[in-house]
Amino acid sequence: MPRRPIEKAPEAPLDKTRPTSGLTLIDVAKVAGVSPITVSRALNRPELVSDLTLEKVRRAVALVGYIPNMQAGGLASKQSKLVAVFVPTIAHSIFSDMVQALMDQLGEAGYQSILGVTGYSLEKEESLLGAILGRRPDGIVLMGTEHSALTRQRLASSGIPVVETWDFCEDPIDILVGFSHEAVGKAVAGHLHDKGYRRFSVVSASDARGIKRCKGLVSELSERGITEVPQVIFTPPATLKEGRAGLSQLFSAGSNPEVVVCSSDTVAQGVLAEAASRGLRVPEDLAVMGFGDMGSAAQLYPALSSVRLDGARVGGLIAKVLLERFRNQGDHQAPVRIDTGFTLIDRVSA
Amino acid sequence: MPRRPIEKAPEAPLDKTRPTSGLTLIDVAKVAGVSPITVSRALNRPELVSDLTLEKVRRAVALVGYIPNMQAGGLASKQSKLVAVFVPTIAHSIFSDMVQALMDQLGEAGYQSILGVTGYSLEKEESLLGAILGRRPDGIVLMGTEHSALTRQRLASSGIPVVETWDFCEDPIDILVGFSHEAVGKAVAGHLHDKGYRRFSVVSASDARGIKRCKGLVSELSERGITEVPQVIFTPPATLKEGRAGLSQLFSAGSNPEVVVCSSDTVAQGVLAEAASRGLRVPEDLAVMGFGDMGSAAQLYPALSSVRLDGARVGGLIAKVLLERFRNQGDHQAPVRIDTGFTLIDRVSA
DNA sequence: GTAAATAATGATTGCGCAACCATATGTATG
DNA sequence: CATACATATGGTTGCGCAATCATTATTTAC
Numbered sequence: 001m002p003r004r005p006i007e008k009a010p011e012a013p014l015d016k017t018r019p020t021s022g023l024t025l026i027d028v029a030k031v032a033g034v035s036p037i038t039v040s041r042a043l044n045r046p047e048l049v050s051d052l053t054l055e056k057v058r059r060a061v062a063l064v065g066y067i068p069n070m071q072a073g074g075l076a077s078k079q080s081k082l083v084a085v086f087v088p089t090i091a092h093s094i095f096s097d098m099v100q101a102l103m104d105q106l107g108e109a110g111y112q113s114i115l116g117v118t119g120y121s122l123e124k125e126e127s128l129l130g131a132i133l134g135r136r137p138d139g140i141v142l143m144g145t146e147h148s149a150l151t152r153q154r155l156a157s158s159g160i161p162v163v164e165t166w167d168f169c170e171d172p173i174d175i176l177v178g179f180s181h182e183a184v185g186k187a188v189a190g191h192l193h194d195k196g197y198r199r200f201s202v203v204s205a206s207d208a209r210g211i212k213r214c215k216g217l218v219s220e221l222s223e224r225g226i227t228e229v230p231q232v233i234f235t236p237p238a239t240l241k242e243g244r245a246g247l248s249q250l251f252s253a254g255s256n257p258e259v260v261v262c263s264s265d266t267v268a269q270g271v272l273a274e275a276a277s278r279g280l281r282v283p284e285d286l287a288v289m290g291f292g293d294m295g296s297a298a299q300l301y302p303a304l305s306s307v308r309l310d311g312a313r314v315g316g317l318i319a320k321v322l323l324e325r326f327r328n329q330g331d332h333q334a335p336v337r338i339d340t341g342f343t344l345i346d347r348v349s350a
Numbered sequence: 351m352p353r354r355p356i357e358k359a360p361e362a363p364l365d366k367t368r369p370t371s372g373l374t375l376i377d378v379a380k381v382a383g384v385s386p387i388t389v390s391r392a393l394n395r396p397e398l399v400s401d402l403t404l405e406k407v408r409r410a411v412a413l414v415g416y417i418p419n420m421q422a423g424g425l426a427s428k429q430s431k432l433v434a435v436f437v438p439t440i441a442h443s444i445f446s447d448m449v450q451a452l453m454d455q456l457g458e459a460g461y462q463s464i465l466g467v468t469g470y471s472l473e474k475e476e477s478l479l480g481a482i483l484g485r486r487p488d489g490i491v492l493m494g495t496e497h498s499a500l501t502r503q504r505l506a507s508s509g510i511p512v513v514e515t516w517d518f519c520e521d522p523i524d525i526l527v528g529f530s531h532e533a534v535g536k537a538v539a540g541h542l543h544d545k546g547y548r549r550f551s552v553v554s555a556s557d558a559r560g561i562k563r564c565k566g567l568v569s570e571l572s573e574r575g576i577t578e579v580p581q582v583i584f585t586p587p588a589t590l591k592e593g594r595a596g597l598s599q600l601f602s603a604g605s606n607p608e609v610v611v612c613s614s615d616t617v618a619q620g621v622l623a624e625a626a627s628r629g630l631r632v633p634e635d636l637a638v639m640g641f642g643d644m645g646s647a648a649q650l651y652p653a654l655s656s657v658r659l660d661g662a663r664v665g666g667l668i669a670k671v672l673l674e675r676f677r678n679q680g681d682h683q684a685p686v687r688i689d690t691g692f693t694l695i696d697r698v699s700a
Numbered sequence: 701g702t703a704a705a706t707a708a709t710g711a712t713t714g715c716g717c718a719a720c721c722a723t724a725t726g727t728a729t730g
Numbered sequence: 731c732a733t734a735c736a737t738a739t740g741g742t743t744g745c746g747c748a749a750t751c752a753t754t755a756t757t758t759a760c
Contacts, residue, residue: 025716035741037718038738038739038740041718044718048737048738050737065504068484069486071421071424071715072425073716075421075716075747076718093446100439103465107478131462134420135421239645240646240649241645266646269646273651298591299623374745375747376746385710400708403709418746419747421747424715425714425716426746426749
């Protein structure tokens with residue numbers, strides 16, 4: 001192993017700190033007997049290099065165990081190959097299918113994801129953004145369309161492709177891939193009303209999107225002549241516990257609902273559990289409607305009616321749009337607004 | 351806003367062609383009227399800079415909206431401030447509390463996390479590692495202690511602090527923070543046996559840790575004279591569906607268990623659902639034991655007995671150990687092996 | 701009052717890589 | 731046979747920053 005004689009420090013301390021990581025293009029180039037830049041090309045644009053050279057380089061890379069330093073590459077090329085993804089939470093989340101699909105597909109294209117957990121707080125989102133912009137991500141994905149003024153301003157002026165998702169609005173920052181929560185609320189109201197339900201109630205988290213769905217529901221019901229909709233609104237995160245407590249609160253407030261519309265399947269599970277513990281039959285005594293159609297909804301007993309969002313599809317769409325943007329950098333980019341829609345899933349519970 | 355005319359740059363043309371990302375230390379330095387390196391110091395080691403200068407720099411940073419380029423900083427300082435976290439899945443996962451706590455605490459110390467989703471596959475883990483090592487993370491966190499030979503070799507020779515977690519073994523790569531799954535299996539067996547159960551059965555995912563728990567259970571039962579333990583082993587991911595199917599399979603195979611020990615609370619929920627659909631009373635007709643004590647366990651009806659792992663605490667411990675390592679780089683590092691233990695939670699279901 | 705220590709700032713260098721341009725070699729075209 | 735023209739490779743430069751050393755005020759010690 002060639003030791004580099006340095007002008008000072010004759011007793012160079014054994015660098016046990018960084019064995020493999022000390023390797024550079026130059027080391028590989030020496031072994032392969034080509035110039036460093038040829039090694040770079042062989043790795044990044046192999047079509048520009050002759051088969052013979054390619055083979056030599058590949059052999060050398062494998063021999064010395066070289067792993068390119070993406071920090072250096074990114075600095076030189078101004079591409080980080082990083083996408084920042086902001087989610088409210090990762091625990092038991094309705095977003096996880098979407099995030100997983102997104103990460104998978106970005107990963108296949110050589111992009112890695114850095115996750116920011118905002119805890120449903122716009123302030124947290126803002127401070128996280130400050131930290132993450134330092135990494136110069138090639139793209140940013142945000143849940144929802146509500147952001148602080150500074151967040152919006154920074155994002156807009158950053159020149160980085162931004163995707164807002166899991167909601168819909170008229171004035172997105174950049175790219176929009178999502179669905180209307182008001183429309184979900186209205187659709188649920190219409191569907192349940194058509195099935196004959198009249199005494200509605202809501203147990204919902206107080207996050208922006210839950211509130212929107214609730215408003216949509218109330219508005220549609222009101223058009224159908226129903227104005228009394230008792231609601232229990234709680235602070236996220238949504239857990240079974242909130243669901244159980246929610247139903248209890250409704251009863252103890254004197255409500256006598258036929259159907260409880262919940263802001264998530266998890267909340268609905270809590271309502272189901274509470275109903276079971278009170279000996280209520282579902283849906284005869286009490287109907288329950290979920291949201292999200294997580295895998296569990298179909299498997300519960302009784303099977304939970306819900307609203308399917310197909311997170312994996314949404315995640316895939318986002319990845320596709322982003323990768324498209326990355327490919328045509330500089331070109332004029334047509335604005336992208338995709339409504340991913342939703343599907344009512346009619347099962348036993350409502 | 352008091353502007354101080356400095357000896358140079360009277361016509362410093364703020365180039366608005368590049369949004370925010372074009373700004374460098376030099377731009378800030380010009381505005382602040384100091385040298386670039388002083389700006390760097392003011393941001394990274396403010397204690398070395400006079401209050402007056404600090405103020406000038408801060409004002410300039412805010413004025414121009416400068417955000418340091420961490421790629422460049424990392425290249426120069428050989429610190430990425432990045433921690434790679436490998437998880438089998440992020441969806442509805444038992445790991446999410448741990449990951450969230452880990453990310454939170456690392457984030458407070460200025461470290462961001464990059465997530466790798468391995469899908470319970472050692473090959474995927476290996477290929478992801480290849481991609482992620484290119485980022486030169488300052489630390490790596492892995493679920494479990496089973497890894498491919500190449501993964502182990504690469505990690506060991508990378509010189510990067512590695513944490514293996516959520517399991518325990520005798521020969522960790524580097525740092526180990528976890529608990530013994532065999533011990534969990536034995537403890538569950540002992541506990542249920544003491545409560546009087548004799549006809550055991552298992553519904554478990556086939557992941558390495560689930561199998562270990564199963565083995566521990568069987569071994570302890572065998573010491574207590576019980577040799578017949580029907581098992582249903584399925585391929586991850588674990589969902590309610592697997593739980594329902596698992597119980598069905600047990601019955602259709604002619605088993606008549608008193609208690610079903612499950613590899614996760616989610617599976618247990620599935621078993622509960624299947625039991626409910628068959629009109630079985632829990633625990634009178636069939637007892638059910640979960641694993642993980644996710645928030646939902648206590649809220650189910652009937653409340654689910656389980657094994658608590660306290661993921662948040664584990665995540666916090668990992669962050670603490672890692673940050674400690676980062677602080678004392680170069681010094682000799684004592685090996686770290688932490689057994690985080692577990693707690694049996696006795697509720698209604700078993 | 702001078703030497704020594706401290707505090708505050710600046711100048712230079714190089715981290716590892718890709719963009720850009722320049723330079724060989726061939727290979728078709730008339 | 732010369733001009734164009736593609737194919738393959740190398741040289742040089744700079745990305746934005748922090749480490750290292752050098753320098754200048756400012757204070758302290760005796």
